[in-house]
Amino acid sequence: MSRSKVTVVGAGNVGATAAQRIFDKGYADVVLVDIVDGLPQGKALDILESGPVSGSDASIVGANSYEETAGSDVVVITSGIARKPGMSRDDLLLTNMKIVTSVVNEVVAQSPDTILMPVTNPLDAMAQRAYQVSGFPKQRVVGMAGILDTARFRTFLAMELDVSVESIDAWVLGGHGDSMVPVVGSTIAGGQPVSKLIPKDRLDAIVKRTQDGGAEIVNYLKTGSAYYAPSAAIVQMVESILFDKKQILPCTAYLDGEYGIDGLFVGVPVKLGDGGVEEIVEFDLTSDESAALQRSADAVRELVEVMDNAGG
Numbered sequence: 001m002s003r004s005k006v007t008v009v010g011a012g013n014v015g016a017t018a019a020q021r022i023f024d025k026g027y028a029d030v031v032l033v034d035i036v037d038g039l040p041q042g043k044a045l046d047i048l049e050s051g052p053v054s055g056s057d058a059s060i061v062g063a064n065s066y067e068e069t070a071g072s073d074v075v076v077i078t079s080g081i082a083r084k085p086g087m088s089r090d091d092l093l094l095t096n097m098k099i100v101t102s103v104v105n106e107v108v109a110q111s112p113d114t115i116l117m118p119v120t121n122p123l124d125a126m127a128q129r130a131y132q133v134s135g136f137p138k139q140r141v142v143g144m145a146g147i148l149d150t151a152r153f154r155t156f157l158a159m160e161l162d163v164s165v166e167s168i169d170a171w172v173l174g175g176h177g178d179s180m181v182p183v184v185g186s187t188i189a190g191g192q193p194v195s196k197l198i199p200k201d202r203l204d205a206i207v208k209r210t211q212d213g214g215a216e217i218v219n220y221l222k223t224g225s226a227y228y229a230p231s232a233a234i235v236q237m238v239e240s241i242l243f244d245k246k247q248i249l250p251c252t253a254y255l256d257g258e259y260g261i262d263g264l265f266v267g268v269p270v271k272l273g274d275g276g277v278e279e280i281v282e283f284d285l286t287s288d289e290s291a292a293l294q295r296s297a298d299a300v301r302e303l304v305e306v307m308d309n310a311g312g
């Protein structure tokens with residue numbers, strides 16, 4: 001059986017770490033692409049040379065062009081600039097829009113049947129852009145954000161309750177920004193709603209810390225943004241697609257009326273399989289949660305309008 005093929009565009013912190021994680025698992029050959037001469041080649045060779053020790057027989061190559069990426073099953077897009085302290089994800093909008101536009105054009109020419117996984121921020125707007133530029137059906141563009149936001153939420157809830165992170169089932173929906181929506185009503189620990197286990201003021205603080213989770217890391221790092229948790233989240237999505245696991249995961253998907261949102265990428269529960277987004281799962285939200293999701297979608301729509309007005 002031949003291995004799957006995964007391309008990762010952007011050999012920076014998020015891209016190279018995702019490439020390393022996928023290579024380590026051994027089930028996919030990896031192509032790492034970056035605009036900087038030598039960077040993807042050097043990192044790919046370094047990762048390849050870890051294979052004899054880690055036990056991976058997969059291949060990984062680096063390139064500054066796209067020929068090597070032909071026929072990829074999944075293309076993860078991490079190219080772009082990252083946040084520095086004091087910047088919001090939205091501050092990256094127009095720079096990253098241009099990068100994502102050119103990258104998607106190149107990728108699609110080589111892999112017309114691939115599944116695109118934008119990761120570059122601001123994520124929801126970049127997914128919208130990738131969808132517009134690729135001309136792909138909505139099922140084959142799916143952004144990574146919700147698993148990361150949810151992982152942060154689960155980490156903080158597990159710390160609070162002193163239980164395994166695996167015992168926490170949580171959902172964070174909406175745009176990947178300040179208005180993201182940790183859905184407390186659907187968040188349970190060992191079968192019990194967390195709202196019954198954690199006092200309201202503590203739970204509110206955990207929700208806030210989740211919403212600010214990216215900034216917390218940026219403030220520590222100062223020169224860039226998070227990449228270990230983001231790359232782990234990428235790998236979970238890649239696996240659900242390559243192995244057709246049909247996991248239901250919070251991902252950024254194109255909504256066609258679901259949740260009352262039309263024509264926009266927003267984070268929602270998605271059934272993710274080898275067809276990409278196979279279903280949007282509609283939760284019963286409380287009226288507060290539903291209103292928060294609409295506000296979050298409005299924030300995404302504003303960014304999309306700025307992009308549309310900027311052209312390019």
Ligand code: APR
Nearest residue numbers: 010011012013014015034035078079080081082119120121
């Ligand atoms: N084509 C290919 N690669 C590009 C291009 C391009 N047109 N433009 C920039 N890049 C590359 C850069 O050369 C760099 O190596 O993208 C890489 C980005 O890496 P980092 O600066 O380390 O950023 P990273 O932390 O990986 O974040 C990338 O993901 O999580 C988001 O907000 C984050 O938008 C940011 C993206």
